[in-house]
Amino acid sequence: MRLVFITLLALIIASGIGLGSTYMTATQGTDLGTLKIGAWTARPKSGTSDIDPYSRATIARNGELPIGTGDGVAFTANTDDKDKPLDGRCDVVVSGVTPAARFWTLTLYDTKGQLVANTLQRYGFTSQEVIRGADGTFEVRMASRSRAGNWLPTGGIERYTLMLRLYDTPVGVATRTQRDAPMPQVATVGCP
Template sequence: MLRRVLAWAAAALIGVALGVGSAWATLEFGRAGFIEHYGSWAHSRAAGSQAAGPYTRAIIARDGLLALSAREALYFTLYEDEEGRPLDESCVYDLSGPPLAARWWSVTLYDADNYLVRNNDHAGSIDASRIGLDSMWSVRVSPVRGNAPHWLSSRAAGRDFSLTLRVYNPHRDFRASAETLPRLTTLSCAGEA
């Protein structure tokens, strides 16, 4: 009798371990299955989709993205510079782009934990209402503003921060590509010669 109880307990523990392990693996590695890349920008085609299954919804919830439908907004995230290096607070970047075929857009800087950066600079996001919808634009991404007219503060963001571009009510002719999305250029990094 004791042998049978121990066998059931062992089987239950193995089942729980396999279930937890498979759920963790799906959440950790499954997001690559619905990510599209446009240059350095990553876009989740499942974000905001009503067809998203339970695993997809769990992945999106884990990342903290409360997404609108694709007709209402498209979300693009940048984690690396043009050389494939993680974005770093010690660097100064220029983010520039053409007009975006949308009703409105914004770019927000998040720390490695996907939270807004905790500093008092009040420069965590930039949007079309400050820059304009119909012209080329440029934003400095750095820990100090300097003489930049438009600035996203990376002070206290550390290493591995990200930039999220939200394109609201994209026009029918909006097509995401490396050419139509903003381009990030590294201007300098502290400690480099």
């Protein structure tokens, strides 16, 4: 009887650990195949047949439609370059240049993956509409109140995510450093 009890207990513990770790990887993701440059993180293999099973489970759970490798790559940022979480009550500036791409978009999402509601219905910028400096650099400011230039309203939400999608770009699986892909800087510049 004792052997049966110990066997059942071991199976229950193993099942709990297995299901718990599966839930954690499906909801939090893993670092397998992850490309991290500054505050930006991408999973270039997520749109390929070489995707790892954990990323596949995360995509199935979230209902995302990843960008195929031949089409481009999507980078997300949840923090600034100093690892401070992006706060909608603060002014955050994304500035600099992007890697070579035919077209790019920068979009603001809440932590649930929904567009941030605002009265202007302004959710992002594209490479064709962003105002640039004479040297080709740009600056997009995320803030709860109106700002001059390229401004995205945060609605004052506590946390948000930025997504930079690069279409028709050489950035991908072989990219490893800021030198390979010059990503825009993300900086918190003002907070009440």
